[in-house]
Amino acid sequence: MKIVVTGSLGNISKPLTEMLVKSGHQVTLISTDPGKAQQIRAMDAQPAIGNISDLPFLIKTFTGADVVYCMTPLDFTATDLSVWNSQVDNYILAIRETGVQRVIMLSGWVAHLLSSVQPEKKFEALPGVAVTFMRPGPFYSNFYHLKDMIRQQGMIVSNYGGDDMIAFVAPEDIAAAVAEEINSRVADSLKVTYVASEELTCNQAAQIIGEAIGMPGLQWITASGEQVKQGLEASGISARVAELLVEMQENMHNGKAQKDYYLNRPVLGERKLRDFAREYATWYHQN
Structure with a gap:
């Protein structure tokens, strides 16, 4: 199959690309960094250098794809969520324009519960498209962001904690779950898959x-x-x-x-x- 992967050479997208190539798929990996093109080719994947905020680029890249894997990173320094929302909208428009029939969307453990943003609902509105929402729990890598808190306060503080049960997950296991989902060839119109390690x-x-x-x-x-x-x-x-x-x-x-x-x-x-x-x-x- 022809598969488009977003997320450049990140902790999920890089191992996912490697797994899909190993399974015999033709993979195009989107990256904003031209300097990563050579490394992407070395993985036997095709680089697509551009930004998911660029709708014409996204349409061109999605054209002819059997499956697209969509992720939208959250900018913690953004003053609002307009860019994040517009990127989700671009995915929807590009999928409709190109007629992609299968989408794997990286969502989150609580994405369906949020009142302020509802990205899954936008993908649910795609007519005739098989969409799988991957809902991983909190990443192990989140602990990297807690280094200063641990050093300075000697504890971890958040508005969850204590005996709250959490389904923690390794990015590599997310990649494996996405690859398994793509290789399953399931054609459900809407599907939810939780991922936890x-x-x-x-x-x-x-x-x-x-x-x-x-x-x-x-x-x-x-x-x-x-x-x-x-x-x-x-x-x-x-x-x-x-x-x-x-x-x-x-x-x-x-x-x-x-x-x-x-x-x-x-x-x-x-x-x-x-x-x-x-x-x-x-x-x-x-x-």
């Missing part, structure tokens, strides 16, 4: 990370949404994005995320938090 309470996750970095007893404390919002803004995140993150976290604390997840529980991926924690500890002490 390990189910842990926040306290259990904090203990694993803490032991790895030499801080046994590291705690994951739950604070109010307003406290978390103020802390995010103080760290340079815009007020609008901070509100969105707080809304996401609230749905992980109030049990709504876990309710639907348990009804559609996936087979857990291979990479566990302790595997990641060893790498994280090396990085943590070097940075």
Whole structure:
């Protein structure tokens, strides 16, 4: 099949491209960086250098594709979500214009619960298109963003935590789940697939990370949404994005995320938090 992958050489898109090429597919990988074209070709994939904000480029790249994998990174410094929303709209317009019949959309664990943004609803409106929403839990790599908090406060603080059960996930396991979904050739009009590597309470996750970095007893404390919002803004995140993150976290604390997840529980991926924690500890002490 001819498959278009977005996300450049990121933690999901790079291994996904490698898996799809190995399975015999013709893969086009979108990147904004011309300097990555050679590396993409070395993976036996075709580079498409451009921006998903450029609708004519997206239409040209999607033309003739059997499957497109769509992801939209969130800019934490954006003052509003207009660019993010316009990128989602561009996907919809390009899919309609080119007649792509199958879409894999990287969503999120709580995306369907959010009131402020509803990207899945836009994809649901595509007539005659088989759409799979991949809903991974919080990434292991999110711990990289918590380094300063752990060092300065000696704890992790968010408006979820403690004994909240979280379906943590490794990006590599997301890539494997997306590849499996594409290779399954399932033609459902709409499908939801959760992705998780390990189910842990926040306290259990904090203990694993803490032991790895030499801080046994590291705690994951739950604070109010307003406290978390103020802390995010103080760290340079815009007020609008901070509100969105707080809304996401609230749905992980109030049990709504876990309710639907348990009804559609996936087979857990291979990479566990302790595997990641060893790498994280090396990085943590070097940075």
